[in-house]
Amino acid sequence: MTENGTQAQAEESGDRALGTSAPVREYFGTRYDQVAAFADKLRAEGELRGLIGPREVPRLWERHILNSAAVVPHLAQAGSVADVGSGAGLPGIVIAVMRPDVEVVLIEPMERRTAWLTEVSEDLGLTNVQVKRGRAEEYHDAFEVDAVTSRAVAALSKLARMSLPLVRRGGEMVVLKGRNVAQEIDPARKVLRSFRCGEPEILEGTTVEGVEPTTILKVRKGA
Numbered sequence: 001m002t003e004n005g006t007q008a009q010a011e012e013s014g015d016r017a018l019g020t021s022a023p024v025r026e027y028f029g030t031r032y033d034q035v036a037a038f039a040d041k042l043r044a045e046g047e048l049r050g051l052i053g054p055r056e057v058p059r060l061w062e063r064h065i066l067n068s069a070a071v072v073p074h075l076a077q078a079g080s081v082a083d084v085g086s087g088a089g090l091p092g093i094v095i096a097v098m099r100p101d102v103e104v105v106l107i108e109p110m111e112r113r114t115a116w117l118t119e120v121s122e123d124l125g126l127t128n129v130q131v132k133r134g135r136a137e138e139y140h141d142a143f144e145v146d147a148v149t150s151r152a153v154a155a156l157s158k159l160a161r162m163s164l165p166l167v168r169r170g171g172e173m174v175v176l177k178g179r180n181v182a183q184e185i186d187p188a189r190k191v192l193r194s195f196r197c198g199e200p201e202i203l204e205g206t207t208v209e210g211v212e213p214t215t216i217l218k219v220r221k222g223a
Contacts, residue, residue, distance in 0.1 A: 009058075011058035011059055012057065012058035012059075015058055015059050015060055015061050015062060016061075018061045018062060018211075019036065019039055019060075019061040019065070020036075021208075023208040023209060024061070024066070024208055027066075027069070027207055027208050028069070028098070031097050031098050031100075034097045034124050034125075034126075035065060035069075035094065035097050035098070037123070037124060038065075038089070038093055038094070038097065038120060038124060039060055039061060039065050041120060041123065042060060042064070042088060042089075043057060043060050045116075046060075046088060049112065049116060050112065051087060051088035051113065051116060052064070052088055062211055062212070064088075064090050065090075065094060066207040066208065066211050067090075067091075067151075067176065067214050068090045068091030068094040068095070068151065068176070069091070069094050069098060069207055070176070070205030070206065070207050070213065070214035070216065071091050071095070071149055071174060071176055071205055071214065071216055072091075072094070072095055072098045072099060073205070074174050074203060074205065074216055074218060075095065075099070075102070075147050075149070075174055077146070077147075077172075078102060078145070078146035078147035078171075078172070079101075079102060079103065079146050080102065080103040080104075080105070080145040080146045080147070081095055081099075081102055081103070081104050081105070081145055081146065081147045081148070081149060082104075082105040082106075082107055082136075082145045082147075082148045082149070082163075082166050083095065083104065083105070083106050083107065083148075083149050083150065084107050084136045084148060084149070084150040084153060084159075084162060084163050084166075085107065085108060085109075085136070085150055085151075085153040085154075086106040086107060086108045086113070086117060086131075087108060087113055087151075088113070088116065089106065089116070089117055089120060090151055091149060091151055091176060092104055092106045092117075092129075092149075093106075093117070093120060093121070093124070093126070093129075095149070096121070096126050096128055096129045097124065097126065099128075100126075100127075100128055101128075102128060103128055103130070103145075104126075104128055104129050104130070105129075105130045105132060105143070105145060106121075106129060106130065106131045106132065107132050107134065107135075107136050107139065108131070108132075108133060109133065109134055109135050111133060114131050114132075114133040117129075117131045118131045135162075136162040136163060136166060137162060137165075139166060140165040140166065141165075143166070144166060144167065144168040144171070145166055145167060145168065145171065146167075146168060146171045146172070147167065147171055147172045147173070147174050148163040148164070148166050148167050148171075148172075148173050148174070148175075149173075149174050149175055149176070150163065150175050150176070151175070151176040152176070152178075153175075155184050155187070155188075156175075156177075156181065156184035156185065156187070156188040156200075156217065157184070157187050157188035157190075157191050159173075159175065160173065160188055160191045160192055160195070160197075160219075161191055163175075164191075164192075164195045164197070164221055167221045168221075169221060169222065169223045170220070170221065170222075170223045171220070171221050172218055172219065172220050172221065173197075173217075173218070173219050173221070174216060174217075174218045175216070175217050175218075176205075176214055176215070176216055177215050177216065177217050178215060179215055181202060181215055181217050182202060185200050188200075192219060195221050195222060196221065196222025196223075197219045197220060197221055197222060198219060198220045198222070199219075200217055200218070200219040201217070201218045201219070202215065202216070202217055203215075203216045203217070203218060204216070
């Protein structure tokens with residue numbers, strides 16, 4: 001086995017241990033079994049089905065599951081959430097598992113990914129999920145939600161144009177972003193003003209000790 005292969009194997013072993021650890025089980029509580037089933041399915045099929053890259057498999061819990069879970073506390077006031085560009089279901093499926101009381105709409109343009117999202121929702125017994133195939137722009141006049149989220153989809157200016165028409169007045173866009181998201185705010189201000197948005201907040205999403213916090217940007221749409 002090559003040095004890189006040995007390292008990847010060690011990373012995956014550590015990630016599996018993280019996923020079964022007491023802090024992670026405690027963090028997810030009664031929702032743990034469903035989250036773990038999703039992680040197992042994603043680990044087994046994610047790369048093969050083009051949902052995640054091979055380098056992401058060994059760090060699935062830390063970089064994807066817990067990263068997605070970090071947004072959930074920031075959606076506390078939402079009764080309905082749309083996940084734009086849901087892909088593998090990150091963060092949408094994780095949100096749906098952790099918040100069975102919330103209606104979650106997964107929007108994804110690629111057919112093979114919508115097939116995956118439908119399949120995994122059924123496998124996990126999620127009755128609060130709707131899967132919609134298409135781009136977010138195709139649904140601008142179709143429905144509104146309390147909050148819209150996304151992960152690694154587009155720069156803030158483009159993301160706002162895609163996402164904010166889906167949000168009811170007074171609702172929020174709550175998105176997972178990289179550390180340099182502050183640099184995206186000024187180029188997006190014209191778009192945000194057009195939706196009468198308040199000042200964007202950059203927040204830290206934490207989960208369990210030792211796992212890197214997630215950077216979250218939240219902005220409220222004007223009433």
